[in-house]
Amino acid sequence: MPELPEVETTRRGIAPHCEGQVISAVTVRNPSLRWPVPSDLAERVSGKRIQSADRRAKYLLIHLEDGTLIIHLGMSGSLRVITDNAPPMTHDHIDLTLESGTVLRFNDPRRFGCWLWTDSVDRHPLIESLGPEPLSEAFNGELLFQRSRSKKTPIKNFIMDNHVVVGVGNIYANEALFKAGIHPRRQAGRISLDRYRRLAEAIRETLSAAILMGGTTLRDFVNSDGKPGYFAQVLLVYGKTGSPCTQCNTLLKEIRMNNRSTVYCPRCQR
DNA sequence: ATGGCCTCCTGGACGC
DNA sequence: TGCGTCCAGGAGGCCA
Structure with missing residues (x-):
């Protein structure tokens, strides 16, 4: 899997395509990830504007107006930017379609990854007890x-x-x-x-x-x-x-x- | 509280 | 070519 450098590489790749964009649709083909993808994910995020694509530890944090998508790539996950209407392949479990037509496509053969939504990311149990970022001043x-x-x-x-x-x-x-x-x-x-x-x-x-x-x-x-x-x-x-x-x-x-x-x-x- | 082990899942490499 | 076995970048949760 993606370790921190791979997650950061992914974040830098998707940020320019999604920041400021409105999410127009969410397609969940297989909700059976590490934890079930929330059944109301689509209604939670559809129509919302993406403020920023951030990272905390190995979690990608897609900040929306009223909450945050928490994405983890697990051992085998990847998030790709699709701009050519390519059809989904095996293990392409989730598509986030943006107003621009660009699709953020999540692929994860082993399904150890997760997609969760929260309205208070700093207090989320997966996030709140994490140690410092290794590239921050706090780490020494x-x-x-x-x-x-x-x-x-x-x-x-x-x-x-x-x-x-x-x-x-x-x-x-x-x-x-x-x-x-x-x-x-x-x-x-x-x-x-x-x-x-x-x-x-x-x-x-x-x-x-x-x-x-x-x-x-x-x-x-x-x-x-x-x-x-x-x-x-x-x-x-x-x-x-x-x-x-x-x-x-x-x-x-x-x-x-x-x-x-x-x-x-x-x-x-x- | 601490530390170690198991588990979730698929697919690729390797040996026979 | 096929089948069984082992291994893989994570990390929460359980148990002693």
Whole structure:
């Protein structure tokens, strides 16, 4: 799935097409997503003007006059801008038709994504308890240090916890820990402030670089134009088990953590 | 409260 | 060519 860079890439792709537009129709072909698509979604949003296409964590927030569409792409979702009346394909579950004729089309083979509507997004249970954005001023080494005291969970699990910091998924957790030289299994509560400063910087750098390259496409991520992202070409550890470390030539090792593939350099990461 | 595990679902890769 | 198995970018919810 789309991790934060892929969601941000999607947001930037759809924003110019939908901001200021009025929604003229909603077509739900399959409401069976992670949570059922609200049966009154069409009447909630039809005729409403889109104020902005925003993002919080990996949620796309389509702000309307009187509420917000909360969209998550799950593991396999994509949102594309359709301008040529192309017919819907398999797994094209939802169309948002705009007054301009442009269609925002949601495709999600695994259906782990969601489409919800709320009139108070800041108090929505999926949104209100999220940690800071990794690219904001509020996110830094001090924050990670403070929140990690007495935590026994491994550092990789810790930085993937949305209550700590949002938007760090499996690929970028692996990459950031490698850049910061921290072993993914190290206990979060036993890492120094200094090392947390390096880690916060590594997370920030990794995510920013991925956004600049349009996200990571491993199998099937496409942006709003249906194009892949290019960050996969510069991954340092994820998907590179058995390859030599770019720093020391030691062969990269793979372990499972929470059933997610975890790749690291046994020499550089302590 | 904390941490770890399961689960939702489809499809692609791989081995036999 | 076909079939079974495993794996995948998330993250809420449940259980100990």
